[in-house]
Amino acid sequence: MSSFSRVLVSVGVALLGMCGLAAQAEAFAVWQGTAVIGSTTGTGCAEVGITRGTAFRVFFKPRDVGGNSSSSEMLFEYERGAFQMRKLNGD
Numbered sequence: 001m002s003s004f005s006r007v008l009v010s011v012g013v014a015l016l017g018m019c020g021l022a023a024q025a026e027a028f029a030v031w032q033g034t035a036v037i038g039s040t041t042g043t044g045c046a047e048v049g050i051t052r053g054t055a056f057r058v059f060f061k062p063r064d065v066g067g068n069s070s071s072s073e074m075l076f077e078y079e080r081g082a083f084q085m086r087k088l089n090g091d
Contacts, residue, residue: 029066033058035076049080063087 037045037054045051059075061068072087 028061028068031060031062033060050078054078 035056035058037050037052037056039052040046040050056076056078059077061073063070063072074085076083076085
């Protein structure tokens, strides 16, 4: 390996190291659970495939816990889609 190649590899490794330091991972507090539909009213739910017994995976990110922002977020996922709710700035 030539000295130019060694220098190029060294510079590449140094750049990767600096990028890794600049992009550190952030931790969020997220609570997970399951919700099952017990009953529905109207036709809106049936149109999107939500009926009695439909199971949702629920993710809740509470505000001001761990590294979370001042807004709460809740995500409901099921086999045909997802719904997200946000409460901004604790209002």
